[in-house]
Amino acid sequence: MRTIIKFSLALLCLLGSGPLWAQATERQLTAEPGITGTLLLGALVLAVCIVLAIVKISAAFSAISKKEKTDERKELKHLIENLDEEELQALAGKSRTEFSLEGHELSGITVAKDEKGLIRQVENEVHSSPMVSRKKVAISKMNLNPAFSKLILAFIGSAAFWLIFGTLIGQYLGMKFVWPELDNVAWLSFGRLRPVHTNAVFWGWSSMAMLGLGHLVVSRTCNTAIYSLKAGWTALILINSSVAIGSLLLMNGVNNGGGEYREYIWPVTALFAAGLIICLWNFYQTIARRNTKEIYVSNWYILGACAWTLVLVTIAYLPFYQNGLGETIIQGYYMHQGVGMWFMTFTLGLVYYFLPQSLNKPIYSYSLGVLAFWTQMLFYTLIGTHHFVFSPIPWSLQTVAIVFSMGMLIPVIAGTTNFLLTFRGSWRKLKDSYVLPFLLVGIVFYFVGSAQGTMQAFRFTNVIWHFTDFNVAHSHMTMYGIIAFFLWGGIYYLVPRITGRAPKEVYVGAHFWMAFVGLIIYMFSMMIGGTLKGVSWLEGDSFIKSVTLMAPYWLWRAIGGTMMFLSHVIFCVNLWRMSQPVSEAPDLTDQLILKYEKKVLIS
């Protein structure tokens, strides 16, 4: 009991009540680097949330005051315009009213040359809603082959479908912790649906979105068309059918063996792997035909992710070394690399394209990106076993995993530094749209989620946190905080540039804030509850106590989860809006430019 109080005190410290810190250290729990570090990382997320909120709110306020000023001016103008002759004369004196301007005193009578369309294209739009920050309206469309655009949109559309499907199930599962008797239908039971949720958001949502954006990034950074559109469509169909068939089988109780993220039986995973082989081949052929001299670093990550995942899946499903504890060693390796080598690596490749693009400047350091790439391969591969600390697998293997979990800090710090220094000097752009806030939150969680994972690998923290809901917090910080936010950043950057239609900024903002705040509620409720659960086990309480004490935290998780799910619905609305065809009325500026260009060409 005493430890619980102390832990609650320590968690209060996290929320800023510093002086309590000293009292909470009797058992030296907070003096443990793993715990202190995690508390600081949690505080960092809150701080970033607050700073971003301040930036957005101050932008809204300055929009309001700007509007007030223009309103004042308008009023004055209106007043002057409506003065009658007498008042005007009284105001200006007779001599001045008699004088009139010709209109070309300053400019002269020759027509201004505007060869680059600088004057004609000036935008004068004034936003009237103070809730929406000013954004750049003039998004220039990328000139993509329409068939290629269609492929990318199909990938992103499939991803959105799996996002809704997978998180609806996740939300339903979260509610089952609060109301275990929600239903008594076999194929909706917790044990069967849990893998449906994880696999649908992994192989459906995240993978589809990554591959969709990946096709574009490879093609753009190689400055050439994608090698085969047909291959892209084939991969799309294979992967979609893999997730669809896999989900149905799981609901019907066909499970490969319960190992996390490899619950699909091998024929279903083979469909996914086939799709992946096709993508790798397609990317590789595109890179081989590149019109640039060097292979841009994004392509390193994308090639790496595809190649590594194929190795990984093959090792995970081959049977020759998987009897007894052999299976456990492979499971630790697989579940960690599934996240690290596929989602994390691929998404980092995307960030190396989308971050510089949306900031309109090059990445801070190319070499740092390459360093992060090789260290990612070295360290990430070796740490899978940290999911089985204190288990019967060899102690030495556990130690190797813990040591290299520390090593993971190298690629993480290299990546984070690189991204933040790319941001440097452009922080004001955060106000302009939601693409950058999405990417920034992804960067913050990349650091926080990964560093927190390192701390969670320590033996000490394993005693308290292993087997508890803390794991669930960690996996959502990473797969949601990092991967999903990066992907949304990329999608909101890209889709308007494909279709020429931007979503309403207020809806993008609603998506961003509901997802972000929902995630914060989710992760803190699971972190605090998980800690209390671990302490309850440590105290030797009966097991059922550790179930009942979780009740409020599971409720908060369901609340955070609901916000996250609703934000996905808004995301789909935005996506739908962006994909609507642009109104057919011809753009005047475009026509003028066309005419001008023709004239130049003819003459």
Add this chain to the structure above:
Amino acid sequence: MNFNFHTNHRLLLISIFVGFLTLSLIIAVFPAKYVQDNNPPLRNKEFLSPEASQGLKVFVAEGCVACHTQQVRNIATDQVWGKRPSIPADFADNKRLGTWRSTPSLLGTERTGPDLTNVGSRQGEVWHYIHLYNPRAVVPESIMPSYPWLFKTKATAGPGDQVVNVPDGFKDKPEDVIVATQRAEHLVVYLNSLKQAEIPKISTPEFIEYDWMKKEDTPRPMSAVTESEVNQEEILLNSLGPKAYERQCQACHQANGEGIPGAFPPLKGSLIVLDKSPDQMINIILNGFDRPNEYGAMPALGPVLSNEQIAAIINFERNHWGNKAPKTTVAHVKEIRDKTATNQ
């Protein structure tokens, strides 16, 4: 030959492929193969019967591994789940489930429900059936799903039917007869087969107890001047009793000591519990008890509980819910344990 990763895409792809494959072989495949080949199953561990193997398939299909671990870690916290930490040989007979499915991941990563390493020594068959039909019928606070699709509702039980005595509030109509399907029977056989095998003491790994994990609030023995030695023991047992009962007995006999009619006998007002001599009660706890056609069989808890825990539980049960009977001592429990051990 161009050895620049930045310009030679073939070299780049081959390097990252070979690099990762090499690391994977070193860190995963070779250790897995080594562990698989060098840990034969324990000699005294019973292999899964054909029914239990079928039960394991139900266990995997229903996704039980999502919430239940099957590993006793070598830290003191896990002592409640087994007498010794799990060792690789415990899992040696865990093999591929067939052409379509891999080796099941039984060790697990989440403990939303209790660990199942030793559940076969803790809970009896009757309890499992009721608990699977609706966990809240035996553990009101439980959040485990119900598995009604593993059971059938009938008007009258046929010959050979495994009837489940579900309390009235938990079935649609009081006159319904709940009968286990074959899948449920297999699953329960599997759960009952989960018992930690004995291994020689010399090869048993120790539980690690870090300094900061040591309990603060275990009552320290009073000084000899103020209290006699008997009283010291009594104080210790009194503090152990409620916790031990909650952990070990409550799932069947319930918090109010009234049991579940037709499944688990009441302890409140029980003649055995209130008997002046605690010998029969000690015997039942040590060696189990079965009175067919009346209640579910009680598992033998001798291998699971220490003499202190048994004495504490007996003293608690004999002086709770209005029960009043003389207390017993650790020495007496030990005496009976030794006696029954030599008889066998």
